[in-house]
Amino acid sequence: MVWNMVYDPKAxxxxxxxxxxxxxxxxxADFLHAVVPxxxxxxxxxxxxxxxxxxPTLRGTARLVYQPDYYQRALxxxxxxxxxxxxCAGSVAEMTEGNVYDAVDxxxxxxxxxxxxxxxxxxxxxxxxxxxxMRATWT
Numbered sequence: 001m002v003w004n005m006v007y008d009p010k011a012x013x014x015x016x017x018x019x020x021x022x023x024x025x026x027x028x029a030d031f032l033h034a035v036v037p038x039x040x041x042x043x044x045x046x047x048x049x050x051x052x053x054x055x056p057t058l059r060g061t062a063r064l065v066y067q068p069d070y071y072q073r074a075l076x077x078x079x080x081x082x083x084x085x086x087x088c089a090g091s092v093a094e095m096t097e098g099n100v101y102d103a104v105d106x107x108x109x110x111x112x113x114x115x116x117x118x119x120x121x122x123x124x125x126x127x128x129x130x131x132x133x134m135r136a137t138w139t
Contacts, residue, residue: 021062025073028064032078039082047086048074054095068098071107 019027032046039046050065057063065071071085087107093100 019061021056021064024062024064028074029077032083036078036080036083040080043082045082045084047084049086050088050091050095052088052091054091067095068092068100068103068106071103 035046048065048071050071051058051063054066055063056066065074065085071087075083075085077083085107087104089100089104092098092103
């Protein structure tokens, strides 16, 4: 049982083990280098959602995008219109570094943000999402 999903009912009991941040970033790089050319050929866009909750580790395993600057690190791995981000205003607003409004300005151009969501707090996210939508729509 992993969270609320059974991935292999015949698998022995145990844990997935520790994964470092660098291992996780290397796995993402390997994935993007293999998949982005296929996405380009198929005319689809990939969108990376930030970690929710935005914490550097969870259950002993590293996380990828738990601060706004890590969006850029992910975008730089395999630059392509077809490799974008899902800008989750709720998750970004909960991050401990940076400012959500600065992140909206930085990541809202259409070539970076494939999609956006409002996430956690409805009241706070409504203003952020409106700001993001207006920038993405009129940029």
